[in-house]
Amino acid sequence: MLLIDPVRMLPSLLLPLIGVLFVGGFSPRSYAWAAAGVVGAVVVAFVRWATFTYEIIGDSLETKRSLISRSIRTIPLERIRGVDVSTPPMHRLLGLAVLKIDTGASGGDEEAKLDGVTLAEAERLKSLLLRSAGRPEAHAQETAAPAGPREESIISVPRKWLLYGPLSGAYLLTPFAFIGGAVGLAFQWGDELGFRQDAAWSAGEWLWEHPYLLLAVALLLVLAMPVTGGLMYAIFNWNFQLKRRDGYLVAERGLINRRSVSLESQRVRGYEIVDGLAERWAGVVRVWAIVTGLGDSETRGQLLPDVPRGVAYQVAADAIGPYRSELRRHPPVARRRRLFRAVFPWLMVASASAAAAWATGATLWWVLLVLTLFLAALGVPLGLDRYASLGHGYDGVRVSVRSGSLRRAQAVIERRAVVGWRLRQTWFQRRAGVLTLIAGVGAGKGGYSAIDVSEAQAADFPAEVTPEWLTPFLTQPPNQ
Structure with a gap:
């Protein structure tokens, strides 16, 4: 260390x-x-x-840091929601690991971190803490002779599927980030590095005066986007494995920094299947778990990277549970709202551009007019796709809602996870006779929305999923 x-x-x-x-x-x-x-x-x-020590005392993990003053943190084992083990490059070279403990009580931060334990000690502590968290009464026996964890492999993602990485768009802007950093360094340290900042401005002006060269540079950066994006994606998701181990779902991934994330199966309340436009065309999706008391769920809750859609649904069904019903369509007015929002703003800009072009005759305004009309035309299929993506359903066990186009997300939530309903209606929704129905969930994002449902659907769907909550308000007494 x-x-x-x-x-x-x-x-x-x-x-x-x-x-x-x-x-x-x-x-x-x-x-x-x-x-x-x-x-x-x-x-x-x-x-x-x-000055840092840790110790398991009874049914608690105690960490101490003392120099001038002493700081002691005690974590009851039963509060532990997850234990993650990661091995950054230098740790791996030296045979060490970082063990992070999450209790779900500190947002996106871990409750405690043991940095620099040996790999063997990290695995021993992980197994011990997770089993003790699930069964604290058996802690004494397990401390003396911990049993080997029962492990079952759910899926090992083939390396050829890493080629889907650029479709997610997560790392596509990496080349521009490198160029931006280099430009910022040149302007900040130009004088000290041997060339004046004026030289940087002169270089920029020279590129501006040679648009073909500037276009070539931009084209090279665009061509580099899928390469660098795919490379970064592969580094972070290398050898992705999902396992079931001793009552936990364990996701392991990473080439340079190998990371292992454990999610307690009893606290998993569902899953979210996400795909972008390019991913949808290729038939691949990503999967996240919806877990109670999980900090940093966008990172720690990932169950699958980009994999074929059928594989994702099968793995999610095996690991958590299937959704066995079709999604219900939303009313036609929702389609008109999607089309209006996708087309109308561009038509307004096009109208302003046409007026400016007629008044000034400048070429720039004509170019802007053509561009905005093209974007307005693209808004038609985008709006139709956004409407086709809307849906909600209930199969008797799980609730599902779906929305989005450029980033479409379908959440599948266990009925027992629904803790409340919220109806939200904007002024424009009131005029259209639709509203947003939000299922409150004590896990994941806290709520999942069915957008632009009809008033009848907003009344019937909660009554179908949680009839015991609404029946007393909907049933009249016999004497009335």
């Missing part, structure tokens, strides 16, 4: 150290200050390592 911590702190120390060297003119004194900064990082790492 005396090696890992200073190296991990290096990015945050890099700019201050470079600043010290430049301000000091690369003199012996500036080198001494830079060396002092490095030594300070090592001292901080030593203090972190020397």
